[in-house]
Amino acid sequence: MAAFIPDFLLAAALAGASPALPQDAAQPAPPREGARIQTDTDVLVTGTPQREREREIRNFVATLTPVPATGQISRFEDAFCPAVNSVTPAARIRILDRMRQVAAAIGMRVGDAGCRPNMLLMLTRDKQATIREIARRYPHAFGVDRGSRPRDVAA
Numbered sequence: 001m002a003a004f005i006p007d008f009l010l011a012a013a014l015a016g017a018s019p020a021l022p023q024d025a026a027q028p029a030p031p032r033e034g035a036r037i038q039t040d041t042d043v044l045v046t047g048t049p050q051r052e053r054e055r056e057i058r059n060f061v062a063t064l065t066p067v068p069a070t071g072q073i074s075r076f077e078d079a080f081c082p083a084v085n086s087v088t089p090a091a092r093i094r095i096l097d098r099m100r101q102v103a104a105a106i107g108m109r110v111g112d113a114g115c116r117p118n119m120l121l122m123l124t125r126d127k128q129a130t131i132r133e134i135a136r137r138y139p140h141a142f143g144v145d146r147g148s149r150p151r152d153v154a155a
Contacts, residue, residue, distance in 0.1 A: 079109040083117035086124065095121065 047057075084095045099121070102109050110116040111118075126129040134141055 078118060079111035079115065080119065081111035081115035081117050082119045082121060084121045084123070086122060 040106050080100070082096055082099040082103075084092045084099075087095065099119075122130065
């Protein structure tokens, strides 16, 4: 029995030891930000540095939003108050109600009935003639930029 215990301890010690496995010659360096990583499981992980992502967003927004020379993009700071012309009174009420519903649905503050209009929907049979007449009577209506031209709107 005495010989059994040392043999048992030797067997237990050998069972706990793991065989040496060959190591890769060199571990790859950690990838830099934005690098593509290909794994053995065919999963491709990509990333974009934050400064590049921010630049892409700025460029995207700039192409969609022309900014006047003042650098300020127009926005509603007051409550939205629409007006409609050139329609019957019944059509005007339906159109105004719908415009107010849409404005409220996107989170805009909407003015009470009878508020001073800050948005005008004009319906016309001849868009270009109407724009020319507005430009003649109210040249400031097409923006503060010297380069603003009614023909750009009429296209």
